[in-house]
Amino acid sequence: MRYMIIVKATRDTEAGVMPEEPLLAAMAGYHEALMRAGVLLDASGLKPSADGWRIRYRGSARSVTDGPFAERADMIAGYTLIQVNSREEALEWTRRFPNPAGEGVDAEIEVRQLFELDDFAPGEAIDRFRAMDAGAS
Template sequence: MRVMVMTKGTGADESQGQPSQEMFEKMQAYNEQLVKAGILLAGEGLKPSDAGAQVVFTAGETSVVDGPFTESKEIIAGYWIWEVSSLAEAVEWARRCPFDPRYGATQMLEIRPFFDMADFAEVVDSQTLAKGQELIERGDA
C-alpha cells in the first residue's frame, strides 16, 4: 500500500525559520531508517507558503491567492511517499519522526493512502481505467 505522509504545522509556525543543523541531522537519520526499511519512495520539504499560491475554485469561478497563508489552520510543510504493508505500519513509522519544538507546540503528520485504479472499478469502465493506469506507468499523471 502506498501512502502519502504530510508534515503539517500552523501558518504561524512558518515564521520560525529553517531547521537547525541538529534537526536536519535528526531528520536525515530518520530518512535513512526509512530507506533501509525499504519503504521510502520519495519525500521533500516544501518552502514556506509565502513562496506559493492557492488556486481556488468556487461556483464556477477561479481565483488565485498569493502566499503567505498565515491564517490557515494547517500548512503542509513537506511530505513522504511510503510503500508499507498497512496503515498500522505507516502509523508506527510516523510515531518515530523527530520534530523540532521550535516549530510550535502542535505538529502533525497526516497519513493518507493512495487510490489504486481498482478502487474505481465499480464506477469507471475498464477501458478508461486501463488508460489511467497507462498514464501512471508512463509518468504522465
C-alpha cells in the same frame, strides 16, 4: 499501500525559518532508515505559503490568490511518502518520525493513505491513468 506523512505548517515554517542541525540530522537518519527498508518513495519540505498561490473554482471561473495564507492549521510544511504492506507497518514507521518542531516542542503530523487505481471502478479514465502509471515505471 502508500501513505503520506504530512508535517503541519507552523509559525516558523511559514516565516521560512530553516530547521536546525539536530532536527535535520534526526530527519536524515529517519529517511535513511526508510530508504534502507525499501519503503521510501519521496520526501520534501515545502517553502512558505508566501511563495505559493491558490486557485479558487466558482462554477467555470477560476481566480488566483497569491500567498501568504493566514490559515496555518490547514497548510503543510512538508511530507514523506512511503509504500508499505499494511496500515500497521505504516503506523510503526510514523511512530518513529522525528518531532518536526524539535524534541520537547508540541507538534503534530497527519498520516493519510493514498488512493490506488484499484480503489476505483473500472472505466476508460482509470485505464488512461493505468497507462500513465505504466509509462512512468
